[in-house]
Each structure stands twice: as structure tokens, then as C-alpha cells.
Amino acid sequence: MKGKKAIVLLAVSFILTTFFSLSAFASSDTPVTVYGDFDNDGNFDSDDYALFRQFMLNMIDKEIVPATCDVDGNGLYNSDDYAYMRQHLLGMIKIFPVQSTLVPSPTVTPYVTPIITPTLTPVPTPTSTPVPTVQPEGLYISYSKEPLNMLKVTLNIKNIANFSGYQANLVYDPQVLRPVYSDGSEYDSQSPVEIGSLLTKRYIPTDFAKHDLQNGVLNFGRTYLAVDSYKNSGVAESSGSIAVIYFKILKYETTKIRLENCDTMPGALKGTIITDWDGNMILDYNVGETSTIPAYVLTSTPTPTIAIPSPTLEPDGDDRYYYYYW
Known part of the structure; x- marks a missing residue:
């Protein structure tokens, strides 16, 4: 009798042990x-x-x-x-x-050790190689007076290697200028800007925008999503126009258009982010901070003496262009 009880107890113990082991194993496999x-x-x-x-x-x-x-x-x-x-x-x-x-606090701890290592070794590297060899001319803005009382502002890049996308935060005076499309239709808070000569190929170019029109802020960008296909083509874009914004002129007075950093663009360089076809942010390009547009440019009849013919840059007809290089 005692032998039977011992066998029963061992069987129950084995079943319970197996059940809890399987439960513990299953609970660890959480999605x-x-x-x-x-x-x-x-x-x-x-x-x-x-x-x-x-x-x-x-x-x-x-x-x-x-x-x-x-x-x-x-x-x-x-x-x-x-x-x-x-x-x-x-x-x-x-x-x-x-x-x-x-993320729990322990996950921050492993970064304490690796961060110390790069600060000891790579410091000499930037001072020896990149500055003289890969210094692009950077990003600049051009503007011109257009018919129908509009100002055309174009964002351009020059010598940006393997360019694949950008984001910009542009600030203007809403009392002087109001953003519109070339046909005169109004912007809303998520209107994409008009495209330039770059980012127009078949690599899924995608626009995004979030504007604060009341306070005169346009935040916009465009990028290739199929960057692997773009890179595999071996044909990189590096110079040209990347965005076009038309403004309705509300007042004829000197005004400013400037690029500024903002909270939604971490790591931005003077209100701009540029990426290459490896998905990396490009950090070594030149950007100016402010473009001042004189009042005479906004008038309906600009003074002929300051007109700058530029047929090689803009072959579409109007030769009254004023360029501000950044």
C-alpha cells in the first residue's frame, strides 16, 4: 500500500513539474x-x-x-x-x-562604455582627411519676380554627393508674403511644395509637409524611398533645384526669407537636413541663414538696371533673376 502511494505521489509531482516548466517556457516567448x-x-x-x-x-x-x-x-x-x-x-x-x-533605464548603461572609446581615437581623423577633399558648395536660394504679382523662390543644391532627399524649415513674414501654387491656389497646412529638377526619377519620390501658415513657417521635404535601386543605378544626383515656392506679394516692402532649426528636425543644419543614398545625413555642406529681399524686387515694375539676365540658368523666358548663394 505504501508503495502504491509513493508511485502516485511521484506521478503527480512529475506532472506538476512538467506543467510549470512548460508554462514558464511559454510565458517567456512574449510577442x-x-x-x-x-x-x-x-x-x-x-x-x-x-x-x-x-x-x-x-x-x-x-x-x-x-x-x-x-x-x-x-x-x-x-x-x-x-x-x-x-x-x-x-x-x-x-x-x-x-x-x-x-526603454528601461538599464538599457542606457551599455552605452557608457562604447561612448568613451570613440572619443579617444577618432578625434584626429576628421582634422586630417575630410575637410579638404569632400567640401560641397552646398545649398542656396534664388528668387525672381513673376507675373500676377508673385515671387518665385527656388531652393537649390550644388555638389552634394549622392543626394537622395531633404527637409527644410523656411520662415517668412506672413504680413508681406503668402505661399500659393503657380496657378494661384492656396496652401493648406500639409500642402507639398512644387518640385524642382531633382528627385523626379522612378525611385518612389515622396513629399511631406507640415506648415504653420499663420506664423509664416513652411516645413517640407522630398525623398527617394527606393534608395537601394537608386544607389544600384550608379547615377547620383548632386546639383540642381530641389523645391519651388511661389508667394503672393501682399506688401511692397523689404522682407526676409530664412531657414531656421526647429524641434521636429533633430540634427538639422541651419533649418535643413540632407541625406545621401546610404540613408546618412550629410553634415559638411554650407548653408546661409537669411535671404533679404529688397522692396524694389517685390514691386510690379523692377528697376531695369538691376535686372540680371541669366539664359543659361533659366531658359524659360523671364530674365529678371536675383540670386542669393548660401
Whole structure:
């Protein structure tokens, strides 16, 4: 009798031990949340970015958008999430803002050791090689008086190696200028600017914008999403116009158009971000801060003596161009 009881107790003990071992094993295999993963394939990539863009254009209902697309953790799906997704794709950020609030403090500790190492060794490297060899001329802005009482402002780049995209934060005086399209139609808070001669090829060029029109701020950009195909082509874009903005002239007085840093563009260089076809931010280009437009440029009949013919730069007819190089 005692022998039977011992066998029963051993059997019960074995079953309980197996049950709890399996439970512990199963509980450790918890699913990992992938932020930005719109199509729920376990990864965040350009497909998710394209789907979220369709939602921003009202092509997809809000009910279909998964909660993981709220990448800044504010409870909304909007252009901020769209901008952060773009920055993540281009390698400008490694994690989304919502993840920075979820990461426990121990994860910060491993970075204490690696950070010390680069500060000891790579310091001599920048001073010896990059400055003389890869110094692009940079980014500049040109403007001209147009018919129908409009000012045309063009953002240009020159000698930016392997250029693949940009973002800019442009500030103007809303009492003097009002942004419009070339046909005179009004901007809204998410109107993309008109394109230039670059970023027009088949590598999925994508626009994004978030403006504060009341305070005179245009935040906009354009980038290739299919950067691997672009790089594999071996034909890089480096010089040309990247954006065109028309302004309706409200007052004939001297005014300024300037590029300024803002909170939504971490790591920006004087209100601009430029990336190459490897998804890296380019940091060694020249940018000016302010372009002053004299009142006589805004008048309907500019003084002929200050007109600057430039047929080789702008062959489309109007030779009254005023260039400000940045």
C-alpha cells in the first residue's frame, strides 16, 4: 500500500513539474511590439511608410491603422508620426519617440562604455582627411519676380554627393508674403511644395509637409524611398533645384526669407537636413541663414538696371533673376 502511494505521489509531482516548466517556457516567448509596422509583417519598412502615407491622404480609414503607428506616443495618427517614420527609414533616428519612453533605464548603461572609446581615437581623423577633399558648395536660394504679382523662390543644391532627399524649415513674414501654387491656389497646412529638377526619377519620390501658415513657417521635404535601386543605378544626383515656392506679394516692402532649426528636425543644419543614398545625413555642406529681399524686387515694375539676365540658368523666358548663394 505504501508503495502504491509513493508511485502516485511521484506521478503527480512529475506532472506538476512538467506543467510549470512548460508554462514558464511559454510565458517567456512574449510577442515583441514593432512600432510603425502597419502591415503587421513583423518589420518596419518602406511598405509601412507607404501605407501610412495613404492614410494621411485619406485613402485608408483610420479604423484600419494599427496602434503601433502612433510612433510618438501622443495618442494620435498624424503628420508627426509620418515624419518620424521617414526619419527612421533614412537612418536619422534609431528608435521612435514612443520607444524612448518605454526603454528601461538599464538599457542606457551599455552605452557608457562604447561612448568613451570613440572619443579617444577618432578625434584626429576628421582634422586630417575630410575637410579638404569632400567640401560641397552646398545649398542656396534664388528668387525672381513673376507675373500676377508673385515671387518665385527656388531652393537649390550644388555638389552634394549622392543626394537622395531633404527637409527644410523656411520662415517668412506672413504680413508681406503668402505661399500659393503657380496657378494661384492656396496652401493648406500639409500642402507639398512644387518640385524642382531633382528627385523626379522612378525611385518612389515622396513629399511631406507640415506648415504653420499663420506664423509664416513652411516645413517640407522630398525623398527617394527606393534608395537601394537608386544607389544600384550608379547615377547620383548632386546639383540642381530641389523645391519651388511661389508667394503672393501682399506688401511692397523689404522682407526676409530664412531657414531656421526647429524641434521636429533633430540634427538639422541651419533649418535643413540632407541625406545621401546610404540613408546618412550629410553634415559638411554650407548653408546661409537669411535671404533679404529688397522692396524694389517685390514691386510690379523692377528697376531695369538691376535686372540680371541669366539664359543659361533659366531658359524659360523671364530674365529678371536675383540670386542669393548660401
